[in-house]
Amino acid sequence: MGALYVVPTPIGNLSDVSPRVRETLASCDIVACEDTRVGGKLLALLGMKKPMVPYHEHNKKQCGAELLRRITEGANCAIITDAGTPAISDPGEDLVRLCHENGVTVIPLAGPCAAVTAVSASGINCRRFCFEGFLPENKNERLARLREIARDERATVFYAPPHDLLRVLDSVRTMFGDRRATLCKELTKLNEKVEYSALSALYERVAAEENVRGEYVLVVEGYTANDADMFWHSLTVEEHVAHYMNEGLSKMDAMKAAASDRNVGKGEIYKIMNKKE
Numbered sequence: 001m002g003a004l005y006v007v008p009t010p011i012g013n014l015s016d017v018s019p020r021v022r023e024t025l026a027s028c029d030i031v032a033c034e035d036t037r038v039g040g041k042l043l044a045l046l047g048m049k050k051p052m053v054p055y056h057e058h059n060k061k062q063c064g065a066e067l068l069r070r071i072t073e074g075a076n077c078a079i080i081t082d083a084g085t086p087a088i089s090d091p092g093e094d095l096v097r098l099c100h101e102n103g104v105t106v107i108p109l110a111g112p113c114a115a116v117t118a119v120s121a122s123g124i125n126c127r128r129f130c131f132e133g134f135l136p137e138n139k140n141e142r143l144a145r146l147r148e149i150a151r152d153e154r155a156t157v158f159y160a161p162p163h164d165l166l167r168v169l170d171s172v173r174t175m176f177g178d179r180r181a182t183l184c185k186e187l188t189k190l191n192e193k194v195e196y197s198a199l200s201a202l203y204e205r206v207a208a209e210e211n212v213r214g215e216y217v218l219v220v221e222g223y224t225a226n227d228a229d230m231f232w233h234s235l236t237v238e239e240h241v242a243h244y245m246n247e248g249l250s251k252m253d254a255m256k257a258a259a260s261d262r263n264v265g266k267g268e269i270y271k272i273m274n275k276k277e
Contacts, residue, residue, distance in 0.1 A: 002076040008085040008111025012189035028078040060091045085113045089133040118217035122182035129155040139248045146175035153222040160216040173199040186214040
């Protein structure tokens with residue numbers, strides 16, 4: 001029986017390919033990757049040519065079964081992602097789990113990871129942190145997700161594509177308050193930029209940018225007792241609920257959000273709102 005090698009690839013700088021990664025890719029019989037064009041380009045830059053199998057969200061069930069068959073017949077398979085460590089915010093986790101469930105040895109290699117790289121450069125207290133990855137594109141779903149974690153004392157790490165960056169910053173600022181955060185752009189690449197500031201300042205800076213490009217990682221400090229003085233502190237309950245409704249939440253969800261902020265039971269908010277109607 002062969003093995004599955006989880007192989008990290010550069011997130012922007014080819015020099016970050018380790019000797020062990022080169023040796024592993026050279027020795028494996030198959031390379032599974034999200035996009036064979038991207039994976040093929042990397043192998044070409046490393047002077048290699050290997051049989052490549054596209055493995056992504058839309059074919060993972062069928063392709064996973066085929067890869068498992070080939071591994072159990074003796075082939076060694078490397079799984080790579082377009083950039084960074086596989087199985088983090090990509091379908092690689094499904095192949096890893098499939099191998100575990102069928103007695104296949106899984107061998108992870110250390111290497112580049114955008115989340116960890118951003119944490120190390122953030123200046124945020126990340127002794128404990130939570131990786132959230134990409135937030136939902138739907139506004140209501142995004143705000144609901146953020147509301148669930150707004151009182152988490154751990155730092156939080158988000159990924160954000162350029163077309164959604166401003167909305168992500170706005171939503172995080174709305175639900176978390178104006179905390180300190182670090183925004184990392186194009187890590188390890190020529191246009192790399194690391195900004196440490198308040199969420200409101202980061203939002204204003206990005207809002208003033210005409211053409212937002214690149215891939216981003218946002219690291220936000222965790223909830224503290226000081227967050228009790230957040231935006232809603234001077235608002236009435238009605239104004240608090242109205243704020244969330246203006247952000248796109250339904251009245252019911254807005255009341256739940258206000259109750260969570262104020263650390264009171266939902267029933268108390270409902271009673272106040274019903275008296276006003």
